Amino acid sequence: MAVLLFKLFTLVCRTMARPLISYVTYYNRVKLQSSNGRVLNKIKVKLVQLGQIVNYYNTMINRKLFKLSTKDPIRPLTEDKALERGAEFVSEFIVYAILITLPIYELVKLSKSSTEKENEKENKMRKMRNELNHLVVENESIMNELEEIKDSVMKLRNQIREQKITNKL
Numbered sequence: 115m116a117v118l119l120f121k122l123f124t125l126v127c128r129t130m131a132r133p134l135i136s137y138v139t140y141y142n143r144v145k146l147q148s149s150n151g152r153v154l155n156k157i158k159v160k161l162v163q164l165g166q167i168v169n170y171y172n173t174m175i176n177r178k179l180f181k182l183s184t185k186d187p188i189r190p191l192t193e194d195k196a197l198e199r200g201a202e203f204v205s206e207f208i209v210y211a212i213l214i215t216l217p218i219y220e221l222v223k224l225s226k227s228s229t230e231k232e233n234e235k236e237n238k239m240r241k242m243r244n245e246l247n248h249l250v251v252e253n254e255s256i257m258n259e260l261e262e263i264k265d266s267v268m269k270l271r272n273q274i275r276e277q278k279i280t281n282k283l
Contacts (some may be wrong), residue, residue, distance in 0.1 A: 127213060131205035138201035158197065165200030166190055 138161070173188045191199060 123213075127206055127209045130213075131202070131209045134205040134208070135198070135202045138205065161200035161204065162193055162196045163200070164203055165196030165198065168199050168203045169196065 169191050170188055174184075176182070177184050190196070
């Protein structure tokens with residue numbers, strides 16, 4: 115199943131990279147031949163070198179995977195093919211980087227969001243506990259005052275009874 119998903123992911127990446135590859139190879143073939151820009155020529159040379167390097171390592175990996183002879187020399191690609199291979203590598207690298215970075219970014223963002231929500235809930239709970247503790251203390255204070263008032267009322271009642279009894283006599 116993992117191999118199938120990997121193949122599907124690779125196919126999607128290559129499909130998404132195709133327009134970029136076509137543009138880069140077209141631009142380097144047609145536009146660079148007509149212009150004398152140093153920077154553009156350097157880019158072309160770097161893409162060709164990169165294409166040759168990718169070809170070399172790809173051939174080495176294929177030889178090891180398929181158990182082919184490693185004694186045969188690896189032939190370099192033509193300049194156009196190397197340019198296309200280099201442009202393909204850069205384009206696929208960009209697409210892979212985007213397709214891998216976006217989900218990771220979203221996961222980090224979601225994680226931060228959930229952490230902030232948890233902190234917010236914890237702060238609300240702490241605030242509610244503090245308010246509850248304050249209310250408990252206030253309630254105890256009121257209960258004590260009520261007890262004092264009750265005692266005072268009882269004393270007053272007793273005094274009034276005593277006065278009534280003394281007045282009757």
